[in-house]
Amino acid sequence: MVTPGHSTFYVVNQFTFLENRNNRRPDIILFINGLPLVLMKLKSLFSPKAFLLYYLAAI
16 A cells, blocks of 8 residues: 655656757656656746647647
């Protein structure tokens, strides 16, 4: 049985990793026991890149 008291939690800002020979840098990554479980990319509502269709084209 896993208990939260024995787990390690890290929230990291601007962590860079390599994916398909491209550098990726999410704004926030949540690591639980060393595994990256949550990746967040934060955008301003006033940015032209804030629309979902922009990111769907990148997938």
